[in-house]
Amino acid sequence: MVDVALAPDMRAAERFCEQMARREAANFYWGFIALPRAQRTAIYALYDFARQVDDDADLDGSSSRLERLRHHRHRLHQARPGDASDPVMSVLAVAMARYSIPTAELEMLIDGVEMDLTTTRYQTFDELRAYCKLVASVVGRMCVRIFGFEDADALLRADELGVALQLINILRDVREDAGRGRIYLPLDELHRFRISEDEILNGATPPGWTSLVKYQAARARRFHHSGLRVTEYIPPQPAICVRTMAGMYARILERIEEDPMLPLRRRASLSAATKLAVMARAWLQALR
Numbered sequence: 001m002v003d004v005a006l007a008p009d010m011r012a013a014e015r016f017c018e019q020m021a022r023r024e025a026a027n028f029y030w031g032f033i034a035l036p037r038a039q040r041t042a043i044y045a046l047y048d049f050a051r052q053v054d055d056d057a058d059l060d061g062s063s064s065r066l067e068r069l070r071h072h073r074h075r076l077h078q079a080r081p082g083d084a085s086d087p088v089m090s091v092l093a094v095a096m097a098r099y100s101i102p103t104a105e106l107e108m109l110i111d112g113v114e115m116d117l118t119t120t121r122y123q124t125f126d127e128l129r130a131y132c133k134l135v136a137s138v139v140g141r142m143c144v145r146i147f148g149f150e151d152a153d154a155l156l157r158a159d160e161l162g163v164a165l166q167l168i169n170i171l172r173d174v175r176e177d178a179g180r181g182r183i184y185l186p187l188d189e190l191h192r193f194r195i196s197e198d199e200i201l202n203g204a205t206p207p208g209w210t211s212l213v214k215y216q217a218a219r220a221r222r223f224h225h226s227g228l229r230v231t232e233y234i235p236p237q238p239a240i241c242v243r244t245m246a247g248m249y250a251r252i253l254e255r256i257e258e259d260p261m262l263p264l265r266r267r268a269s270l271s272a273a274t275k276l277a278v279m280a281r282a283w284l285q286a287l288r
Contacts, residue, residue, distance in 0.1 A: 010094070013087035017044040020088070024051050027252075030275050031244035034282070036237055042095035042146045043241075048088045050109060050139060057113045058180075069114050076106050099146045108138045120182045121197075125219075128170075128186050129163060136169075137162030144230065147238035154233035161227025161246060167220040168249045171213065171256050174263040175203065185216065205264060213260035217253055224250060236286050243282035251278060 021044040022029055032043050049072075056068040075086065079093035095101060112134025122128040140158035149155070170177075170184040177184060178201050190197070193208035193215070206212075228246050231239035248270060255268045262268055270278075 009082055009084055010090065013082075013084070013090040014041050014044075016087040017041065017048050017091050020044070020048045020051070024048070027248040027270070027275070028245050030248065030279050031241040031282075034237060034240040034244060034279075038098070039146050039238065041091060042099060043143065045088055045091035045095055046101075046139070046142055046146070049092055049106070052088065053110055053113050057116050065117055066114070069110055069117075072110055073107065076103055076110075095146065101142050101145050105138050105142055108134050112136075112138070116182070121187055122184060123187050125186045125189065128184060131184075132163045132166040133159060136166035140227075140230075143238075143242075144234060147234040147241075149233050151233050154230055157227050157230035157233065159227070160223050161230055161242070164220050164223035164227050165246070165249050167216065167223065168253050168256075171216055171220070171263055172252055172268050174200065175265065176267060178203065185212070189215065203264060205261060209264070210260040213256060213263070217257050220253055224253075240282045240286050243285060244279045247278040247282060248275060 018041070021032060025032065025047055028047060032040055032047075035043060053069065053072050056072070057065055075089050079086075079089040079096070081090055081094045083090040083093075096103070096106075112131060115131055115134065119131070122131065137159040140162035141155050144154050144158045174185070181201070183190075183197055183200050185200070187197070189212065190200070193206075193212040195206040195208050195212060198204075199206045224246065228243070231242050234242070251270055251274055252268050255270075256262055
């Protein structure tokens with residue numbers, strides 16, 4: 001880890017990143033607060049950058065969206081601490097130096113988001129997994145770099161946990177994605193359960209839907225179980241953060257398993273009480 005001195009105006013940039021993360025990171029923020037301050041600030045900036053990139057890719061106009069993603073690539077290469085005009089990159093630049101976060105991994109995140117401009121279907125799970133690695137696993141890798149690790153297996157477990165969380169996102173957001181003309185569920189698996197693209201796009205309730213959800217949920221659980229072992233390779237406080245965030249997603253998956261039709265109606269969400277319970281359990285596990 002490289003020690004980086006903070007510019008005098010960095011505190012304002014850090015507050016900006018914290019406020020944005022608190023506002024935007026509905027589930028992840030509950031895990032962030034378990035981290036030591038320096039790591040927490042770095043994670044805020046990383047999350048905020050990812051959110052800015054993702055939000056710009058969802059705006060109307062494919063040509064303008066592509067231009068906005070080019071702008072984010074430019075931001076990466078121009079990032080410097082103390083840049084008052086771009087508080088997120090100001091803080092992220094410090095994190096990149098302090099925790100040896102490769103610019104190439106942040107570029108991979110943009111590559112994954114850029115796929116959404118041209119790719120609205122995935123024929124097989126292998127194709128979908130490649131996408132998940134770009135938009136989710138690479139973020140997990142960068143988080144592990146911030147947390148600190150000694151065994152390279154930590155990065156592999158982060159990859160798997162990233163895939164798990166993205167698969168849960170995909171199940172949760174079926175209706176929302178369909179509204180944008182996107183289907184992330186592998187088409188060959190839809191075909192296996194005799195579900196058509198039109199049924200997904202039109203919000204129908206296909207006879208094979210419950211079986212498909214059971215199949216997808218089981219896969220997500222396998223990745224989640226394996227990926228959660230990343231907590232064996234990182235320090236205790238970051239492990240609380242990971243267990244909290246992963247626990248939130250496990251609860252979302254449970255809600256979908258209990259009501260497989262839910263993703264066809266609306267996005268699954270968790271109550272504040274449930275989030276507090278997940279966080280409390282993560283802290284209790286750390287004390288054992």
